[in-house]
Amino acid sequence: MTDPMKGVFRGFDIAGAGLRAELQRSEIVASNLGNMHRTGNAKNEPYRRKVVVFEELLEEAARGAAGDKVRTASGVTLANVAEDQSPFPVFYQPGHPDADETGKVLGSNVDLFQELVDMQVIERSFDANLTALRTYRGMLQNTINNMKS
Numbered sequence: 350m351t352d353p354m355k356g357v358f359r360g361f362d363i364a365g366a367g368l369r370a371e372l373q374r375s376e377i378v379a380s381n382l383g384n385m386h387r388t389g390n391a392k393n394e395p396y397r398r399k400v401v402v403f404e405e406l407l408e409e410a411a412r413g414a415a416g417d418k419v420r421t422a423s424g425v426t427l428a429n430v431a432e433d434q435s436p437f438p439v440f441y442q443p444g445h446p447d448a449d450e451t452g453k454v455l456g457s458n459v460d461l462f463q464e465l466v467d468m469q470v471i472e473r474s475f476d477a478n479l480t481a482l483r484t485y486r487g488m489l490q491n492t493i494n495n496m497k498s
Contacts, residue, residue: 359423360485366406366424367478373427374401375471378464385459388447389437395447396457397432404428433458 377399389395406424435458443452 357489360488361482363424364478364482364485366426367481368475370403370425370427371471371474371478375468377401377430378467378471381459382461382464385457385461385464387457388440388445389455390447390449390453391455393447395437395455396459397437398435398457398459400431400433401427402429402431 381398384396387396403425404427406426437455437458440454440456441452442448442454445452445454447454
């Protein structure tokens with residue numbers, strides 16, 4: 350016999366995993382913004398923009414009389430932090446400490462506007478996860494209230 354209370358808080362776990370993932374993503378965006386002015390040259394590479402790769406968390410659960418294994422969603426996690434392989438912009442600044450023999454300096458491939466868009470997406474995702482958390486809490490409260498009466 351299965352436990353009737355098993356999984357009753359799964360909604361909290363899923364929303365919490367989404368909130369944790371977006372928090373980690375915001376830290377990467379903050380790191381990108383903080384390092385966007387680091388320059389380099391052919392010998393010393395400038396800061397390369399970091400991007401996050403999410404992975405869906407799946408949980409195996411036994412279902413049915415035959416005991417079939419079914420994979421159910423249980424949130425999201427940060428799978429990897431990859432580097433953006435887009436080319437570095439080249440500037441001509443002969444007096445710069447990172448300038449090569451021809452006066453060229455490599456700039457970071459971080460785009461301010463892309464990072465600002467990413468921050469807006471993070472904010473909206475954070476709000477969506479909080480809304481899901483509050484909705485799930487309300488559903489549980491309504492269930493408990495209905496069981497009382």
